[in-house]
Amino acid sequence: MAPKYKRLLVLMLFLFIVPAQFLTAAGNHTISGWILNSATGQGIPLVRVTVDGILAVGTSPQGYFKLADVKTGAQIRFYRDGWLLAPNFITASDSQSNIIIIGHEKNEPFMQLSGGHSYSMALRNDGTVWSWGHNRFGQIGNDTVTESSPPAKASGLTGVAAISACFTQSAALKEDGTVWVWGRSIKKPEPVKDLADISAVAAGWSHMMALRCDGTVWGWGLNDAGQLGNGTDTQSATPVQVRNLNSVVAIAAARNHSIALKKDGTVWAWGANESGQLGIKSNGSNRPKQISGLEGIISIATSATHGVALKNDGTVWTWGDNSHGQLGDGTNVASLSPVKVLELTEVTAISAGEKHTIALKKDGTVYAWGFNHDGQLGDGTIIESHVPIQVANLSAITAIAAGGNHNLAQSSNGVLWGWGANVNG
DSSP states (O other): OOHHHHHHHHHHHHHHHHHHHHHHHHTOEEEEEEEEETTTOOBOOSOEEEETTEEEEEOOTTSEEEEEEEOTTOEEEEEOTTEEEESSEEEOOSOEEEEEEEEEEOOSSEEEEEEOSSEEEEEETTSOEEEEEOOTTSTTOSSOOOOEEEEEEOTTOOSEEEEEEOSSEEEEEETTSOEEEEETTEEEEEEOTTOOSEEEEEEOSSEEEEEETTSOEEEEEOOTTSTTOSSSOOOEEEEEEOTTOOSEEEEEEOSSEEEEEETTSOEEEEEEOTTSTTSSSSSEEEEEEEOTTOOSEEEEEEOSSEEEEEETTSOEEEEEOOTTSTTOSSSOOOEEEEEEOTTOOSEEEEEEOSSEEEEEETTSOEEEEEOOTTSTTOSSSOOOEEEEEEOTTOOSEEEEEEOSSEEEEEETTSOEEEEEOOTTO
16 A cells, blocks of 8 residues: 555544544543432441442441442442432432432431422322322322321322422422322423432422432422522522532421521522521522521421521521421510521421421420411420420430421331311311
């Protein structure tokens, strides 16, 4: 072969081979992140992380993992006995850091409790969802609008890792990272389109929020008060991304606002603020605003009019409406900035009712404060309290949830307890 043709052949091979090498290099990704306990916000150790079915790493004592040289399209799965993880797999598409996977421990018999307005939800450790109470809008999810006193199973729903109940609608997050919703005249669970790799979900009155494993937050539904956080007041039937918010590890929603907890322990809020529920001095915001004075936060909760945060030192902080003492600071004066709940330490979990608040302590006791017209404080009276009081006859409690005017608690022996309003069972 003549020299000039050899040079031409080499040049042609270079043009074909070099781009292929570049494509291969571009397919090598580094993926890292955290697997966090939904109840405590702490890392979950010893989670097995596989890449295309091959064990790659286990998480550190702090719940951290890091993968190198992961090819585009590789299936990354997460597994640990006794836990449901969401999402339990992701598909590699590019290099990512700060991936957030949320784990839910398989407590007996219920992994998670959630209280709505006059109805309740419970997630069994087999991944099925059971609800009872008010069902006029199909929020129980059993393909009827008939209220039920005994728990009824949500139709066709399995493999669930987390649940959220609100006013008249419910949501469930499956292990595969998909979200299913029902209520507001949808009588059985339906999947949300164009939404994947979800780590957490929160139901509001007329909107929904979802946390992706990349730390971004997405919302859909009504947006008249900016509760979707995308900088507009235009409602959306499909998920839209909350503006300028990342590294989020937990979310909560209520009537027409939403809040988020970031990995750095700060809390952000958006939507309506007529009662100070955003914890900021403004009329409201259609994009996230940081709540001043909160740091080291590990858990959040909210009602329509007040917010609650659990700090890493076991103290509880509240803000917003306080007309019935639901802030727990010894007064009934509203606060636009967080105030410390009095005489309450070693708290491990919090939940916000419509006008009351409850907390679970490390020793398994439960405390409540605020409105008590329906006995939601559980002290045998209907007298409101502006400071925390211990709920009677409860011990060894492992999980709590507040509904509108009622509460739920599960004890270590698997018994489920309820108190407060019972109009709809």
